[in-house]
Amino acid sequence: MSSIPKIVILGAGYGGILTAQKLQKELNYNEADVTLVNRHDYHYFTTHLHMPAAGTDSVDHSRVAISRLIDEFKIDLVKSNVQDIRLFDKKVILEDGTLSFDYLIVALGGEPESFGIPGLDNYAFTIRSINSVRLIRQHIEYQFAQYKGDESRKDRLNFVVGGAGFSGIEFVAELADRIPLLCREYDVDPALVHIYNIEAAPTALPGFDAELVEYAMDVLKKKGVTFKIGTAIKECTEKGVLLATDELIKTATVVWTGGIRGNRLVEAAGFEAMRGRVKIDEYLRAPNQEQIFIIGDNSLMLNSEGRPYPPTAQMAMQQGICCAQNIVALIRGQQLKPFHFSHKGTVASLGKGEAIAVVGHKKYMGWKAAQLKKLVDLRYLFTIGGITLVLRKGRFL
Amino acid sequence: MSSIPKIVILGAGYGGILTAQKLQKELNYNEADVTLVNRHDYHYFTTHLHMPAAGTDSVDHSRVAISRLIDEFKIDLVKSNVQDIRLFDKKVILEDGTLSFDYLIVALGGEPESFGIPGLDNYAFTIRSINSVRLIRQHIEYQFAQYKGDESRKDRLNFVVGGAGFSGIEFVAELADRIPLLCREYDVDPALVHIYNIEAAPTALPGFDAELVEYAMDVLKKKGVTFKIGTAIKECTEKGVLLATDELIKTATVVWTGGIRGNRLVEAAGFEAMRGRVKIDEYLRAPNQEQIFIIGDNSLMLNSEGRPYPPTAQMAMQQGICCAQNIVALIRGQQLKPFHFSHKGTVASLGKGEAIAVVGHKKYMGWKAAQLKKLVDLRYLFTIGGITLVLRKGRFL
Numbered sequence: 001m002s003s004i005p006k007i008v009i010l011g012a013g014y015g016g017i018l019t020a021q022k023l024q025k026e027l028n029y030n031e032a033d034v035t036l037v038n039r040h041d042y043h044y045f046t047t048h049l050h051m052p053a054a055g056t057d058s059v060d061h062s063r064v065a066i067s068r069l070i071d072e073f074k075i076d077l078v079k080s081n082v083q084d085i086r087l088f089d090k091k092v093i094l095e096d097g098t099l100s101f102d103y104l105i106v107a108l109g110g111e112p113e114s115f116g117i118p119g120l121d122n123y124a125f126t127i128r129s130i131n132s133v134r135l136i137r138q139h140i141e142y143q144f145a146q147y148k149g150d151e152s153r154k155d156r157l158n159f160v161v162g163g164a165g166f167s168g169i170e171f172v173a174e175l176a177d178r179i180p181l182l183c184r185e186y187d188v189d190p191a192l193v194h195i196y197n198i199e200a201a202p203t204a205l206p207g208f209d210a211e212l213v214e215y216a217m218d219v220l221k222k223k224g225v226t227f228k229i230g231t232a233i234k235e236c237t238e239k240g241v242l243l244a245t246d247e248l249i250k251t252a253t254v255v256w257t258g259g260i261r262g263n264r265l266v267e268a269a270g271f272e273a274m275r276g277r278v279k280i281d282e283y284l285r286a287p288n289q290e291q292i293f294i295i296g297d298n299s300l301m302l303n304s305e306g307r308p309y310p311p312t313a314q315m316a317m318q319q320g321i322c323c324a325q326n327i328v329a330l331i332r333g334q335q336l337k338p339f340h341f342s343h344k345g346t347v348a349s350l351g352k353g354e355a356i357a358v359v360g361h362k363k364y365m366g367w368k369a370a371q372l373k374k375l376v377d378l379r380y381l382f383t384i385g386g387i388t389l390v391l392r393k394g395r396f397l
Numbered sequence: 398m399s400s401i402p403k404i405v406i407l408g409a410g411y412g413g414i415l416t417a418q419k420l421q422k423e424l425n426y427n428e429a430d431v432t433l434v435n436r437h438d439y440h441y442f443t444t445h446l447h448m449p450a451a452g453t454d455s456v457d458h459s460r461v462a463i464s465r466l467i468d469e470f471k472i473d474l475v476k477s478n479v480q481d482i483r484l485f486d487k488k489v490i491l492e493d494g495t496l497s498f499d500y501l502i503v504a505l506g507g508e509p510e511s512f513g514i515p516g517l518d519n520y521a522f523t524i525r526s527i528n529s530v531r532l533i534r535q536h537i538e539y540q541f542a543q544y545k546g547d548e549s550r551k552d553r554l555n556f557v558v559g560g561a562g563f564s565g566i567e568f569v570a571e572l573a574d575r576i577p578l579l580c581r582e583y584d585v586d587p588a589l590v591h592i593y594n595i596e597a598a599p600t601a602l603p604g605f606d607a608e609l610v611e612y613a614m615d616v617l618k619k620k621g622v623t624f625k626i627g628t629a630i631k632e633c634t635e636k637g638v639l640l641a642t643d644e645l646i647k648t649a650t651v652v653w654t655g656g657i658r659g660n661r662l663v664e665a666a667g668f669e670a671m672r673g674r675v676k677i678d679e680y681l682r683a684p685n686q687e688q689i690f691i692i693g694d695n696s697l698m699l700n701s702e703g704r705p706y707p708p709t710a711q712m713a714m715q716q717g718i719c720c721a722q723n724i725v726a727l728i729r730g731q732q733l734k735p736f737h738f739s740h741k742g743t744v745a746s747l748g749k750g751e752a753i754a755v756v757g758h759k760k761y762m763g764w765k766a767a768q769l770k771k772l773v774d775l776r777y778l779f780t781i782g783g784i785t786l787v788l789r790k791g792r793f794l
Contacts, residue, residue, distance in 0.1 A: 059582070131545040134583060138535070138542035145535035148528040185456070186531060 005032045005331055008092055008101035010082050012038035012066050013046065014313045015296035016107035017384055018320030024074045026328045035076040035099060037092065041066055043384075044130050046109075047313050048377065050167060050349070053133035053255070054174030055141065055182075061393055063130055069384055082108065085269035087292070103291045103327050106266060107320070110297030110311060113259030113275065119236035120162070124256035127167060136255060140175075143252055144186040155250035157193045160241050162233055163258030164199035165206065166348055169216060171257060172197045173351035176223035195225045196249055198241070200232035200258070205348065207310075212356040215365045219350045233258075260311060262298040274300060277308075282338035284323045291330065295319035301341070314344060317383075347373045402429045402728055405489055405498035407479050409435035409463050410443065411710045412693035413504035414781055415717030421471045423725045432473040432496060434489070438463055440781075441527050443506075444710050445774065447564060447746070450530035450652070451571035452538065452579075458790055460527055466781055479505065482666035484689070500688045500724050503663060504717065507694030507708060510656035510672065516633035517559070521653035524564060533652060537572075540649055541583040552647035554590045557638050559630055560655030561596035562603065563745055566613060568654060569594045570748035573620035592622045593646055595638070597629035597655070602745065604707075609753040612762045616747045630655075657708060659695040671697060674705075679735035681720045688727065692716035698738070711741060714780075744770045 007023065009016050020036045027034070044063040051057035066077055084093035085106070092099045112128060114120035125136045143156040159179075161172045175195055183190045197204075197220070204227065205213045217227060232244040240250040262276020271278045271286055277300040278286055284299065286292045296316035301309050309315055322339045329336050345359030347369060355369035364372060374395065381390045404420065406413050417433045424431070441460040448454035463474055481490035482503070489496045509525060511517035522533045540553040556576075558569045572592055580587045594601075594617070601624065602610045614624060629641040637647040659673020668675045668683050674697040675683055681696065683689045693713035698706050706712055719736045726733050742756030744766060752766035761769060771792065778787045 130584075131542075135542040135546050138539045142535045142539045145528075145532040149532050 004030055005102040006100060007032050007034045007103040007105070007327060008099050009034070009036045009105045009107060010085075010092065011107040011109055011296070012036055012040075012043045013107060013109045013296060013316065015316035015320040015323075016105065017043050017066075017069055018317045019105050019107060019295070019324045020070055020075055021384065022321050022324030023327065024071055026324060027074075027331075032103075032327075032331055033076070034074065035078055036066070036070065037078045037080060037082060037094065037099065038066060039079070039081050040130070041077070041079050042130070043069060045377075045380070046128075049127050049130075049133045050171040050174050052130075053127050053136045053171055054178045055137040056174045056178050056352075057395070059130055059134055061395060062133075064385060064389060064393060068389070082265060085265060087269060087271075087289075103330070104293065105323055105327075106263075106286075106292070106294045106298055107296050107316070108263040108265060108298060110260040110262055111264065111276065112256060113261035114256065115259055117233055117236065120233070120254075120256050123236045123238060124162065124254040126256050127171060140178075140253060141182060144182050144188060147188065148186055154192060155240065156252050157188065158196065158240070158249060158251035158253070159194070160196045160198060160249055160251045160254045162198050162236075162241070162254060162256040164197050164201075164204035164227065164229065165257065168197060168199070168257035169205055169220070170349050171255060172225055173220055173223065173349060173354070176220060176225055177351040179224070190224075193224075196228060196251075197225055198228045198231055198233055198243065200230070200244075202230045204229055208346075208348070208356070209358055209363055212358065212363055212365060216348065216350055216356050219354050223351065260297060262300075266294070266298045273298075277311075283326050283336045284319055284339050285326075291327075293323040293327070295323050301339075303341075309341060313380075315341060317380075318342065347376055349373045401427055402499040403497060404429050404431045404500040404502070404724060405496050406431070406433045406502045406504060407482075407489065408504040408506055408693070409433055409437075409440045410504060410506045410693060410713065412713035412717040412720075413502065414440050414463075414466055415714045416502050416504060416692070416721045417467055417472055418781065419718050419721030420724065421468055423721060424471075424728075429500075429724075429728055430473070431471065432475055433463070433467065434475045434477060434479060434491065434496065435463060436476070436478050437527070438474070438476050439527070440466060442774075442777070443525075446524050446527075446530045447568040447571050449527075450524050450533045450568055451575045452534040453571045453575050453749075454792070456527055456531055458792060459530075461782060461786060461790060465786070479662060482662060484666060484668075484686075500727070501690065502720055502724075503660075503683075503689070503691045503695055504693050504713070505660040505662060505695060507657040507659055508661065508673065509653060510658035511653065512656060514630055514633065517630070517651075517653050520633045520635060521559065521651040523653050524568060537575075537650060538579060541579050541585060544585065545583055551589060552637065553649050554585065555593065555637070555646060555648035555650070556591070557593045557595060557646055557648045557651045559595050559633075559638070559651060559653040561594050561598075561601035561624065561626065562654065565594060565596070565654035566602055566617070567746050568652060569622055570617055570620070570746060570751070573617060573622055574748040576621070587621075590621075593625060593648075594622055595625045595628055595630055595640065597627070597641075599627045601626055605743070605745070605753070606755055606760055609755065609760055609762060613745065613747055613753050616751050620748065657694060659697075663691070663695045670695075674708075680723050680733045681716055681736050682723075688724075690720040690724070692720050698736075700738075706738060710777075712738060714777075715739065744773055746770045 042063040048062045052059045080094040112126040147156040233241050234244050235242040267273045278294045279300045280294050284293045286294050297311040326336045347357040349355045353370050355373045357364040357369040357372045378394050439460040445459045449456045477491040509523040544553040630638050631641050632639040664670045675691050676697045681690045683691050694708040723733045744754040746752045750767050752770045754761040754766040754769045775791050
């Protein structure tokens with residue numbers, strides 16, 4: 001039996017992949033055993049999923065085989081579903097086996113949060129995985145095909161997006177770009193199609209610069225999106241969505257982007273969590289745990305104003321690198337480094353050739369922001385896979 | 398009011414288009430008013446629909462705008478649904494108007510025949526129009542997308558094609574070509590997908606040369622098709638198909654190709670019909686009618702052995718030309734010409750690079766037959782639209 005420490009990483013999202021890659025680089029030969037567990041044999045780019053969900057880009061531009069990102073001589077890959085995390089036994093229960101660990105990185109990603117709105121769990125789609133976005137894309141196109149078989153069902157041409165936060169806005173923009181193509185393919189009059197974006201908060205893109213929010217809404221309104229801001233969804237049924245105003249929007253397609261919470265496995269494991277998110281220490285460790293790190297959507301960190309940072313890819317990536325460094329430090333008996341989030345800026349895509357961005361104190365909109373968005377995507381590909389991955393998966397146009 | 402004779406053509410399928418084109422060519426200026434009525438503003442190639450239905454070719458390769466085939470200075474196009482044919486009043490009732498005629502050509506095409514098998518009308522798809530094949534294509538792909546959201550529903554990966562006649566075999570072959578692509582797109586193990594072809598008759602492709610039938614079945618079996626020949630479908634439900642052997646094949650996708658009958662409008666009009674098909678005279682006229690012609694799927698003609706000719710595109714086209722000539726002869730008080738069917742041969746596609754064909758007494762199979770099939774398609778495009786249409790719509794590879 002090897003006596004070298006066992007490191008187990010749960011999840012190969014932004015946080016997990018960056019942790020694995022950093023460990024792979026920093027650890028010396030035989031300094032530790034590293035195992036990366038993931039549900040799929042690919043890593044996907046969550047921030048890109050709004051495109052394949054709407055059908056404006058192929059799914060394969062949103063994922064890459066993990067074996068291309070990781071050196072399998074140095075890291076073991078296990079394709080499995082995590083079923084339980086046993087803190088006391090230092091074991092992870094997989095659906096087809098168990099893994100012991102000395103160091104654990106929980107990077108499982110979040111889950112959609114429906115805030116108890118009745119029917120959302122049953123009748124709304126969520127943009128959360130490759131499988132879920134293929135389903136959304138096909139469901140949308142199927143509505144057009146079915147409508148042409150029974151033109152009395154005009155509600156099939158209504159599409160409702162719940163939530164006008166980051167994901168909601170980015171998806172609704174792609175959908176607005178996709179609809180004209182579907183209308184052409186299915187001989188449907190575009191005037192019959194309606195896209196609704198519903199948001200309970202008093203503004204779209206809460207937290208974003210007001211001028212940019214206005215710009216974004218103008219762009220999307222011109223593309224045919226109808227906004228209902230400051231309007232909660234009361235219920236979602238098979239027939240459509242009922243709004244707080246008692247207006248009923250009949251539809252067969254509701255895509256819910258209104259919230260994200262931490263993973264239920266994290267709560268089940270016994271960590272003290274708020275909506276599945278665990279308040280971690282400055283070294284990214286779970287409370288009272290020396291060797292268990294929680295990063296990404298399941299971690300909760302407060303900014304200097306005492307408010308939680310929103311869960312983003314940027315945050316998960318920086319946490320991944322820091323947590324790998326801290327694990328190496330622990331193994332070597334060195335000093336841990338506290339995590340400091342470095343905000344690189346924010347870009348929201350508004351469909352083809354349009355975006356808004358904030359970098360430092362500068363604001364961008366339109367074509368320039370769209371180029372920035374592409375740059376961010378390409379930069380990520382370069383970070384995890386070098387120039388080869390940029391050339392294989394990058395979108396330059 | 399013009400006193401020149403009014404010719405109305407119902408339907409712009411193979412028969413109707415050829416009639417219209419021949420009339421356009423033969424009639425002198427002001428010799429007759431010609432109106433072509435069709436449900437859509439495009440003509441589609443029924444014999445090609447098995448490809449877009451399976452998703453192996455685009456819908457736009459299977460249709461062309463009627464305005465590109467007809468000179469609208471010479472022929473009026475009316476896009477409408479025929480609701481009733483009033484023989485006594487010499488009127489056709491459209492959903493949005495009426496048309497009087499002196500000469501009528503009924504070329505409305507057939508309808509699927511379900512032979513009273515319970516559930517087929519409700520739960521099975523049929524390959525009958527551009528709208529219906531887009532629905533089939535999307536439905537099939539949607540099964541893959543849904544399966545990845547709930548892998549317990551393995552029945553979603555079963556596909557049942559009812560009927561192993563010409564259309565059934567051609568469709569099942571395309572489907573077998575399409576499945577591997579869908580498996581790759583959706584990360585589905587191809588071993589989980591099953592294609593069944595069910596036929597009540599004691600052989601597939603009844604009427605075809607036995608050696609070619611065997612060849613065709615071998616090709617399709619190698620592509621993964623499971624045949625159940627000599628096996629009737631007892632019932633079709635939401636859950637799947639129940640066979641005469643009491644075997645239940647669970648599936649969400651049944652495509653019925655097992656039969657065709659004449660149009661119900663023809664029966665409703667009071668013509669004496671057998672399954673919607675009217676036994677026409679040697680000049681293609683309805684019984685006891687001097688100026689009403691019935692061609693294509695709604696006409697019934699007996700061959701020299703006293704058996705009805707099967708309704709084919711070839712038959713409809715030849716009838717279209719002959720009936721146009723006879724109408725011109727009637728207007729000019731000339732002698733009518735009896736119709737003689739000239740059998741040019743038969744080709745059945747078996748998917749990419751494979752086909753079987755009989756031309757005269759020669760049999761072809763494999764690559765050569767597949768080239769023949771392409772030639773037949775290109776020849777048709779040339780016939781109706783010249784070299785321009787061949788270049789726009791032709792598939793050469």
